[in-house]
Amino acid sequence: MLINSFYDVGEFEEDQAGKRMRLPIPETWETQVSLRGNKAEVWESLIGKFICLISSMHCILMTVLSSCLHFGEFIVKCFGVLPLLN
Numbered sequence: 001m002l003i004n005s006f007y008d009v010g011e012f013e014e015d016q017a018g019k020r021m022r023l024p025i026p027e028t029w030e031t032q033v034s035l036r037g038n039k040a041e042v043w044e045s046l047i048g049k050f051i052c053l054i055s056s057m058h059c060i061l062m063t064v065l066s067s068c069l070h071f072g073e074f075i076v077k078c079f080g081v082l083p084l085l086n
Helices: 002-007 029-036 040-066 071-079
Strands: none
Touching: 029 040
């Protein structure tokens, strides 16, 4: 069954049960500024990553919008509703 294979992630390790596990620290602006200090180079690296994300989002939106006749059609594709126009 497909659902069972989705949840099949390996063997249960009984000796690990109840023990603390260290999770990786997420890379957010708060953690980076705390770890590396409130310096210009820290913010520049964070802004660089943000600009890459925005650029990717722009490419995705341009691809979707180029296939739409107008913005209302874009809203219908994304949200499945017609925009309310006054």
